Amino acid sequence: MMTVVALRPVFPRLSQGDPIRLTTSQSILERVAAGDTSAVGECLDRYGDLVWSLARRYLRNAADAEDAVQDIFIDIWGSSARYDRNIASEVAFISTIARRRLIDKIRQTERRPGMDSLDDDEGAPIDPGIPATVEEDTEVTIVERVLAEMDPEHQKVLAMSLYEGYSHSEIAERLSLPLGTVKTRVRRGLIHIREQLRISATGDPAEELLG
Amino acid sequence: MNAPNMRDTERLGELLADEASAALDAVDAPELKGLLDGNPGVRRDALMEAAALAQVAFLRRAQRAGMRPASPGRMPQGLRERLASHGEAAAIRQRAVTSAKRPSLASSRRNSRGTDETPGRATHTPAAAGRRPAGGFLGWALAAVLAVALVVPRTEDPVVAPPADIPSARAGLLGDAPDAITVPWAPPTVAGYEGVTGDVVWSESRQQGYLRLANMPVNDPSRTQYQLWIVAPERDKHPVDGGVFDISSTGEVIIPIQAKLPVRSPSAFAITAEQPGGVVVSAGPLLVVAAT
Numbered sequence: 001m002m003t004v005v006a007l008r009p010v011f012p013r014l015s016q017g018d019p020i021r022l023t024t025s026q027s028i029l030e031r032v033a034a035g036d037t038s039a040v041g042e043c044l045d046r047y048g049d050l051v052w053s054l055a056r057r058y059l060r061n062a063a064d065a066e067d068a069v070q071d072i073f074i075d076i077w078g079s080s081a082r083y084d085r086n087i088a089s090e091v092a093f094i095s096t097i098a099r100r101r102l103i104d105k106i107r108q109t110e111r112r113p114g115m116d117s118l119d120d121d122e123g124a125p126i127d128p129g130i131p132a133t134v135e136e137d138t139e140v141t142i143v144e145r146v147l148a149e150m151d152p153e154h155q156k157v158l159a160m161s162l163y164e165g166y167s168h169s170e171i172a173e174r175l176s177l178p179l180g181t182v183k184t185r186v187r188r189g190l191i192h193i194r195e196q197l198r199i200s201a202t203g204d205p206a207e208e209l210l211g
Numbered sequence: 212m213n214a215p216n217m218r219d220t221e222r223l224g225e226l227l228a229d230e231a232s233a234a235l236d237a238v239d240a241p242e243l244k245g246l247l248d249g250n251p252g253v254r255r256d257a258l259m260e261a262a263a264l265a266q267v268a269f270l271r272r273a274q275r276a277g278m279r280p281a282s283p284g285r286m287p288q289g290l291r292e293r294l295a296s297h298g299e300a301a302a303i304r305q306r307a308v309t310s311a312k313r314p315s316l317a318s319s320r321r322n323s324r325g326t327d328e329t330p331g332r333a334t335h336t337p338a339a340a341g342r343r344p345a346g347g348f349l350g351w352a353l354a355a356v357l358a359v360a361l362v363v364p365r366t367e368d369p370v371v372a373p374p375a376d377i378p379s380a381r382a383g384l385l386g387d388a389p390d391a392i393t394v395p396w397a398p399p400t401v402a403g404y405e406g407v408t409g410d411v412v413w414s415e416s417r418q419q420g421y422l423r424l425a426n427m428p429v430n431d432p433s434r435t436q437y438q439l440w441i442v443a444p445e446r447d448k449h450p451v452d453g454g455v456f457d458i459s460s461t462g463e464v465i466i467p468i469q470a471k472l473p474v475r476s477p478s479a480f481a482i483t484a485e486q487p488g489g490v491v492v493s494a495g496p497l498l499v500v501a502a503t
Contacts, residue, residue: 163269163270
């Protein structure tokens with residue numbers, strides 16, 4: 001059935017010369033890449049606390065953490081054009097930039113997370129809150145499941161390396177394991193996580209690392 | 212893959228795992244770079260991303276288990292304000308360098324014999340065509356002003372192939388969709404467009420629609436492209452982008468609307484002429500308008 005609607009004599013909301021603002025279905029990072037300044041605030045609202053959490057996990061000195069977070073977000077703004085939702089979620093993209101930057105920061109200061117001095121007013125390691133957006137992230141949920149299903153000894157090595165920030169040699173010493181075993185468990189654990197993420201996303205178990 | 216490559220790949224995996232777990236030393240870094248250069252198909256971030264997600268997963272688990280104090284959970288406000296200022300200035304600069312590729316609206320053109328030409332596609336804008344000079348490192352206040360003043364290029368969305376027979380598809384929509392509406396173009400008043408006629412067909416339930424235009428001036432895609440805007444105030448106070456398209460003849464042209472967002476109760480459709488690739492913010496003028 002066709003309905004012909006009567007034309008109003010005057011365009012109801014816009015007239016010649018009115019500015020028109022586009023709305024899009026793009027992700028936050030895609031909007032940042034497109035130059036949408038409003039997406040910057042949304043990005044900070046959604047991921048700022050996560051990045052801050054990761055930085056404080058690594059850098060218990062607040063000034064160092066602020067410097068690192070600033071570097072991370074400058075990197076994020078500059079890298080937003082590379083974001084591809086078909087490859088990774090925004091949480092994955094942002095946390096990967098954060099991790100790489102934090103590792104660089106630690107390397108520069110030649111300190112590791114467990115060796116950082118604490119702020120005078122903060123006497124305990126800090127794990128700030130996780131934003132709700134991260135709670136909802138599918139990839140994080142998948143990785144949680146993969147970790148939970150992992151052999152506890154392997155899981156322990158990964159936690160000490162990736163979360164607690166111990167070096168491979170420190171882990172070997174604390175767990176009384178050969179250094180090679182620690183390295184192998186870390187590598188296999190990461191590859192296993194990668195494979196499970198890929199299977200979840202594409203159903204394809206092919207080894208992505210090999211291209 | 213031959214044996215040496217397998218060894219390289221295995222070593223590459225070791226080094227990438229070291230990198231992802233903050234264990235890559237300065238001695239191994241050049242080797243990693245060399246292997247990556249020799250294996251361009253390897254995605255360097257693959258294991259770093261796994262490590263980052265694992266770190267977030269461990270963090271979440273620790274928080275759920277109440278293993279750590281939950282304070283301070285928020286980024287300091289002063290830091291946030293600095294980051295916002297930097298980010299907004301970066302976004303403005305990004306506009307200046309982002310290539311202006313745009314989604315295409317396919318069109319079906321009826322030739323003088325009354326048959327349909329092969330549906331065409333809007334020209335994709337060369338990267339340089341939509342570039343503007345960099346605006347410098349500006350603060351938020353200036354950014355806010357520029358956000359409504361700059362004409363900026365936009366990024367490209369996936370191109371959706373049009374139906375093979377667009378006039379038939381339009382007729383089918385009119386015949387089959389009970390909520391299909393036909394909205395004629397208002398008599399244009401802008402010089403050069405006075406003779407444009409036609410209408411917009413839109414079905415809200417199907418989220419499909421078609422523009423029908425006759426006597427629309429031909430555009431030079433290297434200089435300007437037409438851009439459709441959909442006003443749907445129930446969804447957003449700002450019009451929704453309806454894509455860009457080209458007109459190559461003044462005969463009757465039917466263009467499918469490929470709405471990027473759900474459109475509810477559209478109150479108007481409008482066409483502007485913009486730089487190749489279209490814009491995020493338009494200063495108009497509104498060349499052709501159809502109001503419901």
